[in-house]
Amino acid sequence: MPDVMFDRIALIGIGLIGSSIARDIKALGLARQVVISSRSADTLKRAEELALGTSYVTAAAEAVRDADLVIVSVPVGASEAVAREIAEHLKPGVIVTDVGSTKASVIAQMAPHMPDYVHFIPGHPLAGTEKSGPDAGFPGLFKGRWCIFTPLENTDPAALSKLKAFWEALGSRVDEMDPVHHDKVLAIVSHLPHIIAYNIVGTADDLETVTESEVIKYSASGFRDFTRLAASDPTMWRDVCLHNKDAILEMLARFSEDLAYLQRAIRWGEGDKLFELFSRTRDVRRSIIQAGQDVDAPDFGRHVLDK
Amino acid sequence: MPDVMFDRIALIGIGLIGSSIARDIKALGLARQVVISSRSADTLKRAEELALGTSYVTAAAEAVRDADLVIVSVPVGASEAVAREIAEHLKPGVIVTDVGSTKASVIAQMAPHMPDYVHFIPGHPLAGTEKSGPDAGFPGLFKGRWCIFTPLENTDPAALSKLKAFWEALGSRVDEMDPVHHDKVLAIVSHLPHIIAYNIVGTADDLETVTESEVIKYSASGFRDFTRLAASDPTMWRDVCLHNKDAILEMLARFSEDLAYLQRAIRWGEGDKLFELFSRTRDVRRSIIQAGQDVDAPDFGRHVLDK
Ligand SMILES: NC(=O)c1ccc[n+]([C@@H]2O[C@H](COP(=O)([O-])OP(=O)(O)OC[C@H]3O[C@@H](n4cnc5c(N)ncnc54)[C@H](OP(=O)(O)O)[C@@H]3O)[C@@H](O)[C@H]2O)c1
Ligand SMILES: NC(=O)c1ccc[n+]([C@@H]2O[C@H](COP(=O)([O-])OP(=O)(O)OC[C@H]3O[C@@H](n4cnc5c(N)ncnc54)[C@H](OP(=O)(O)O)[C@@H]3O)[C@@H](O)[C@H]2O)c1
Secondary structure, rough: OOOOOEEEEEEEEEOHHHHHHHHHHHOOOEEEEEEEEEHHHHHHHHHOOOOOOOOEEEEEEHHHOOOEEEOOOOHHHHHHHHHHHHHHHHOOOOOOEEEEOOOOOHEEEEEEHOOOOEEEEEEEEEEOOOOHHHHHEEEEEEEOOOEEEEEOOOHHHHHHHHHHHHHHHOEEEEEEOOOHHHHHHHHHHHHHHHHHHHHHHHHHHHHHHOOOHHHEEEEEEEEOHHHHHHHOOOHHHHHHHHHHHHHHHHHHHHHHHHHHHHHHHHHOOOOOHHHHHHHHHHHHHHHHOOOOOOOHHHHHHHHHHEE | OOOOEEEEEEEEOOOOOHHHHHHHHHHHHHHEEEEOOOOHHHHHHHHHHOOOEEEEEHHHHOOOOOOEEEOOOOOOHHHHHHHHHHOOOOOOOOOEOOOOOOOHHHHHHHHHHHOOOOOEEEEEEEOOOOOOHHHOOOOOOOOOOEEEOOOOOOOOHHHHHHHHHHHHHHOEEEEOOOOOHHHHHHHHHHHHHHHHHHHHHHHHHHHHOOHHHHHHHOOOHHHHHHHOOOOOOHHHHHHHHHHOHHHHHHHHHHHHHHHHHHHHHHHOOOOHHHHHHHHHHHHHHHHHHHHHOOOOOHHHHHHHOOO
């Protein structure tokens, strides 16, 4: 088990991501003190009931006092307000990081507020589920998943390795990337899939020729897969769409262009074109399983759980 | 355990669906004899190694001789050839059914060839995985899933109830529907989801700004969900697209229209519209879980299997 890595960690935001981090810190003994902050009394109370930290305060400004590591885990659209609130209460030498799903926007929102005696290192753990809130978190969420840092120029190497060691203690593998490239990568591997899932579930919900109850009854033939992503937190995803607009619009344009090609192949009965696409996509799944990024069981192993 | 329901069952096609039916028939003792037929020697041999039936023949014409129930489980585009081959070898009073994912086309392909002393009852079990071939099947695949019949006019009620009882013995719930309506329902709950999944995986594979290895590494943030459907059998899905063209094109048009609306909301930063859609889609998943059509575990329970 890793030793204590930080004397005092402040967690700003204690939903799915924040509370999973809290559970790992506790289980692994990575900090002496863990101060938890959430803007609502309800969430904060729940965090305390779950014993996720060592103290609980509503004000983020108060939570960060004397902290050696501050992790901001709130919807990306709230990043600037949080940065503004905590800025002057940060102690010199503190590492401030975040977990937001978009990076260029978070940097634009937070960096200008960070005093120069603070190590601000933007981060994004690529792990999660469709659930939210402090009850949704669990220990081990980040195990085997990637965590991407998008460090600013002149980032202190010692602070960077310390944060890296922290995420590795949680079981993550760490990568570094330029924030604009991060946002493009995430647009295709995460944002577009969620948007498409929301869209198809919306389309199905609005049909007149097929009823909603039919959609639900017969959903096991494929549709249900999309409803998982489309059950994700609306605030989080609204913010992602608003804060990674350019990359998302670029990927949407590519997707629509390809879909038009596919639609045309269906209209004109071009079986060869369909077969060609449907064959090469198989390999992508095979590679993902080989890379340890998905379970190998058919149907995501649902039949195992069904028993 | 149900009693023997048929003296002799012939299974034409012994892939994922055919072999799952075979496993259930055997486990439940629903037939005295099970004749298995598949066009290739390899598949037939594998079926025999797995001891899925009581006899094994290449020619469908031979397999159906003296059968009381014939179940055709081949790609929908092969339905006419199979019907033509078996027609004159069917015994009077036999029930002939299929499991094809489209129904109007299968009826158009098969019904004209069926002698009038045969009960032809088209069917479609809404169960499956992304795998194919005789090794992919397993007992219990149809448990808790719907099986939709699209009976022709003047179908014999006794034959219909017998086939219904058979699927119920496999654990299915049975519905009846007009074939054209079936094809519309399936276009939205199954065909569109698969086409969209194939498309997004294709788009990701073709990008220049994001590499394939990045897509694979970071796929756990949403993308990997789509790769499951996009790993389904290319022949089966080419045939579905070619044989349910009108309904699929109708659903694709609706989907694209809705996506254009969403894209515009992203472009113009209309957070309210995004939030409204992202909120109402949550309820659909909740209803699906309540209806017993998906597991309740976050992330399809992958984290459970990961341990
Ligand atoms: N969910 C995922 O799969 C995932 C994966 C990777 C990264 N992320 C990123 O992680 C961050 C947190 O996501 P999550 O899933 O943990 O969310 P969550 O479960 O909904 O929790 C959100 C937390 O942020 C607080 N919060 C919400 N709105 C706020 C605001 N306007 N100002 C200040 N605090 C606010 C909430 O406080 P109250 O409850 O007290 O209101 C709660 O503590 C987001 O930036 C998201 O993009 C999410
Ligand atoms: N997969 C699903 O999730 C699912 C769900 C519900 C319904 N269905 C429907 O069930 C049917 C079978 O699907 P499956 O998943 O079981 O497929 P599969 O695992 O690929 O097996 C296909 C079977 O059909 C045979 N076959 C293939 N092409 C043929 C042809 N041109 N002529 C005669 N036989 C041929 C194969 O024989 P050889 O191996 O000997 O070539 C094999 O026995 C399809 O109509 C599909 O639409 C599938």
